[in-house]
Amino acid sequence: MSSLRIAIAYDCLFPATTGGGERQYRAFAEELARRGHDVTYLTADWGAAADEASFSVEEVCGPLRLYDERGVRRSAAAASYAHRLYRRLRRDRTRFDAVIVSGLPVLNVFAARAALRGSPTRILVDYLEVWGRTQWRDYAGLLTGSVGWALQRAAIALTPIATCHSQLSARRLRAEGLRGELLLSPGLIDKEIDVTPRLERTDPPFALYVGRHIPDKRVEHVPAAVAAARESVSDLRLVILGEGSSTAAVREAVDGTAADPWTRMPGFVSERELHDLLGRAACLVHPSRREGYGLVVVEAAAHGTPSVLVADDGNAATELIEPGVNGYIAASVEPGTLGEAIVRAVEQGDELRRTTRAWYEKAVEDRTIARTIDAILAAIPRPDSSRRRTRRAGKDLDGRSS
Template sequence: MKIAFVYDALYPEIKGGVERRLYEIGKRLAKRHEVHWYSFNWWGSNKQLEREGIIIHGVGRPVHFYKGNKRDPKEAIMFSWRLLMKKVNSYDIVDCQEFPYLPSYSAKFKFADSGNFVITWHEYWGEYWGEYLPAGSRIGRLVEDNMLKLTENHVVVSKHTLQRLCKVRAGRFELIPNGIDFKAIKKVPPHREKRYDAVFVGRLVEHKNVMLLLRAIKPIRTEYPTFRVGIIGDGPQKKELETFTRRQGLQKNVEFLGFLEDFEEVIAILKSSRLLAFPSMREGFGMVVLEANASGIPVVTVDAPLNASKELILPGKNGYVSTPTPEDFAQKILLAWENSYKMRRQSISLARKYDWDNISKKLERYYKGVLHET
């Protein structure tokens, strides 16, 4: 098969969950198929690039994703326009990621038909548009919902998103979750120097809800004054979080580690810590939850309507799900902290089935089924 992925971000220059999924699946499929990826020129050259067998096509210089704490719609418009201007080949399968919405329309028009066009859904916003973009919420919902009419072939990465999509339109949806490189994680030793009671990993943006974690430290500190939290990541909310930490006198309890280029270093820190604190309010899947479990530590996340990562938690087995309040989040953190070693074996066992080898084979079978029906 000739397969094309369409997404504006590229791994490892950008280390989010979607680009990591495409990279891990793509390099495995490239051993048996011809795999292409259309993205911005993140590698700083206009030349075509090959990486782990994936042929990468740039559509032009990258555009900043964020304007303040929100995604800049100009970025989506620019990527969509450049896709339309790009000379492309013909493919057996074109798999376009649902976000940031507009590229799905360009990709469908430019180099796909209804039979071989696949949209992969990592999230469905729906009513959240009213909160995220009040002035443009009607347009946002219209663009998002109409994507369901572009093709009959839809891949969904979580049960949470699948249930939401099925309420909008009956269709042919295939659940194929994200995964982890279980074997690679297993090989990484714990970090020798960086050891924390709890660690957060993710982009420092508002919906990741890191402020909840910082507010939870105060009640934790009354019982465990030396409780230490490591925050791995960078983003537009970093200064606000650092300022709050100073004003609350939490400097001895919180360390901001910034963005870590080396994935193995992130895993090493997870392995040397007691738990992952992941208070995100909006998550299409939550790959870091699996990475933490595969590293042998439980996860505390929150019960929020748009947080799909809570699906990955079996309370008392591999973590806990908290209400989004500092008091309950603190209580669940302490529960996970106290039972961390007891939950190690179960956490690893639950994560093992999400190995990328299994996920890529499942997606390959799905692509073949799409071709068989065209």
């Protein structure tokens, strides 16, 4: 089977930036490269993060400050990257067989469509999340949020092929006006999560939070919930990883619940320490109100660690939870409600850890990055040999794709 020339367009790159989207797109690039395809990752200047990649990394713009002091994506950064992406793709209109462009920020979609209009390059837009009007306004304010929502609807209408990773996002794409083809991926599990699960409880037990500290993650509710859980599990402790715009509120919550003696906040940690903590935690507590997939739930399950999530209209991660099998879903972030779910996860102990690992072992057979890439590749037609010869001739003449 002939190889393809595929670009992935996203302004972030793991491990320089560490969110779920960054991990997903790097995994996409690595899986495509492993299959012998020519992969180019179009991103900003993230320094050494491009080192030792199994694919080509091209910087289309300089370093970006992605978030403001509130943890909100900066429009200026999104516009800068989209403008430079447009120029790069416009210059190399026939260089790629396909471009996988992230639908967040939405300006990426307009840049790719405008640059490649009339070219044979297939465009696939990957939607990490799809927000409603209210969610946009809550996130960015009335004016900016309304503009963001309108741009999202326009981008969705311009999307020829959309990929997404939850039933929630699939429903919202159709509700927001998608008329093109929709590929709902089977999952985003990376088979490279190669760990030896710890299937016995660690004493004393501790609950673990992993992620950025921003308002949507609701990290500040965790200390009070664990304090409530300690009424039943007296030796329960808490470890909160990460930092962000809400860190001050989280520290205030720790002080306000007198949680300091049994709480650690080490900030961001190494990959090795992260996996050690994921393996030893009694449960992962992730009270986020919005998730496009919930990769951290999968990573915890690989270690046999159950997750405690919170139900919310924007939280697609709850689709990964089978209550009593690999975790629990609390009805709210109220201390008693969330604390009760934590107690159930901790008290089930070794048995819940065994069923959580069993859930992962079953899921890793068919909910993987590899299966998702299968679906993406099926949507990209193979170029004929005459088209490839034309490309090579053009490159020989002027030093780049014609």
